[in-house]
Amino acid sequence: MTSISAARTRRAGWLDLSFERRQTLLSLALLMPAVVTVLVLIVYPLYQVFEISLREGKVMNFARISALPLGFGNYSRVLSDPQFWRSTTTSAIYVAGSVGAALLIGLATALLLNRRLPGTRIFRTLILIPWAVPGVVVSIMFLWIMDGSFGVFNAMLRDIGLLSGDHAWFVDSRTALLAVIVPTIWKTYPLITLTILAALQSIPTEIYDAAEVDGAKAVQKFVHVTWPGIQGATALVVMVSCLGVFRDVDIIFATTGGGPAHATETLALYVYKEAFQYFRMGAATAVGTMMIAFALLISILLGAVARRSKY
Numbered sequence: 001m002t003s004i005s006a007a008r009t010r011r012a013g014w015l016d017l018s019f020e021r022r023q024t025l026l027s028l029a030l031l032m033p034a035v036v037t038v039l040v041l042i043v044y045p046l047y048q049v050f051e052i053s054l055r056e057g058k059v060m061n062f063a064r065i066s067a068l069p070l071g072f073g074n075y076s077r078v079l080s081d082p083q084f085w086r087s088t089t090t091s092a093i094y095v096a097g098s099v100g101a102a103l104l105i106g107l108a109t110a111l112l113l114n115r116r117l118p119g120t121r122i123f124r125t126l127i128l129i130p131w132a133v134p135g136v137v138v139s140i141m142f143l144w145i146m147d148g149s150f151g152v153f154n155a156m157l158r159d160i161g162l163l164s165g166d167h168a169w170f171v172d173s174r175t176a177l178l179a180v181i182v183p184t185i186w187k188t189y190p191l192i193t194l195t196i197l198a199a200l201q202s203i204p205t206e207i208y209d210a211a212e213v214d215g216a217k218a219v220q221k222f223v224h225v226t227w228p229g230i231q232g233a234t235a236l237v238v239m240v241s242c243l244g245v246f247r248d249v250d251i252i253f254a255t256t257g258g259g260p261a262h263a264t265e266t267l268a269l270y271v272y273k274e275a276f277q278y279f280r281m282g283a284a285t286a287v288g289t290m291m292i293a294f295a296l297l298i299s300i301l302l303g304a305v306a307r308r309s310k311y
Contacts, residue, residue, distance in 0.1 A: 046292070053286040058279045065281055074286040084287065086262060087270040091246065093177060094266055098184040099241045103234070105185065106192030111226075113193070114200045124197070131190035135250030142183040143255060146170065170256050173263040180252050180264050184245060192237050199233035200226070231305065239302035243295050267291055 053075070055068035078084050109127065113120055130138070146153045148168030157163035169179035203225065211221050249268040252258060258265035258273070265273075267287060275284035 049285050049292075050289055053282055053289050055282040057282065059281060060279050062281065068282065074280075074282040078283055078286050078290075083262060083265070084267075084270065087265050087267050090177065090262075090264065091266040091268070094181060094184070094252075094264075095242055095245050097178075097181045098188055098245050099238060101181070101185045102189035102192055102241065103238060106189040107196055107234075109189070109193045110196035110200060113197055124194070127190050127193055129190070130186050131188075133187065135187065135248065136254050138183045138187050139251050139254035142179075142186075143170065146179055146182070171260060173260045176256050176260060176263045180255055183251055183255070184248075187251070188241050188245060192234075192241060195233050195237035196230050199230040203229035232307070235302045235305035239299055242298055242302075246291070246295060246298075 052065060054070045054072065055065050056071050056073040057068045059065050059068060113124055113127075145151055146169045148154065148166050148171065151169075153169070154163060154166055158165075167175070169175050207225050207229075208221060211225055216224070247268055249266070249272060252264050252266060252269055253272070256264045258269045268291075271284045271287050271291070274280045274287065
């Protein structure tokens with residue numbers, strides 16, 4: 001009888017709460033599994049990364065890293081390293097060049113595929129192939145295409161008169177960064193194309209009809225109708241692409257390894273070398289922590305642009 005009365009008391013207490021209060025408690029209860037998952041899989045690993053970034057010294061056994069002294073020496077050493085700033089500049093050029101060119105190509109391709117042309121459905125499927133190909137395979141493909149001796153890229157440039165002899169694109173420090181940007185563009189633009197294409201198809205056709213009645217030209221339609229309609233999706237896919245290119249290391253590692261003379265060494269490759277070549281785990285995670293902060297800043301800025309979309 002005591003248990004029954006206690007259960008009745010709890011039920012009465014629950015019913016005495018207001019509807020809004022009960023909805024809030026139910027929402028919190030449903031969110032708890034997701035909150036616990038985020039804490040375990042995201043927050044705790046980030047804490048571990050930051051804690052390791054404070055461990056000063058070199059260590060070859062990762063299990064012994066907790067024995068290293070704590071301090072901010074890794075951050076001061078990295079920030080005073082000229083190669084860190086050179087890698088930062090290289091990363092900025094690599095991300096901006098790759099995503100910027102991929103955005104232009106993806107936008108043009110999406111506008112083309114949005115038209116009613118024969119074979120459009122087939123091309124929408126085939127255009128995903130570069131995005132699905134692994135980065136190492138893309139690297140091997142472009143190493144052959146842009147080979148200095150028998151690459152088809154050099155042959156095309158010689159045929160149109162832009163090149164007189166052979167040029168080793170991946171070996172020359174002046175062109176190595178451009179050479180790794182090209183395959184990155186080829187791998188990045190399909191996702192941008194399909195995202196913008198989906199946004200284009202969500203714009204009501206009645207708006208274009210009204211613009212035609214008002215006498216709007218093609219450029220005016222794009223500026224006042226198309227661009228506001230795809231602005232949010234474009235900002236979102238640019239954010240995802242920037243973060244992906246910023247952290248990726250496979251194409252550069254498989255083509256140039258960061259060379260020649262550190263010409264293509266991005267921050268991601270800088271972290272790899274610090275951790276697995278020089279065994280400075282603290283310095284590597286210090287750079288990784290700064291990369292996470294920079295990526296968060298990009299997400300906030302582009303996320304704000306995405307939320308301002310009209311559609």
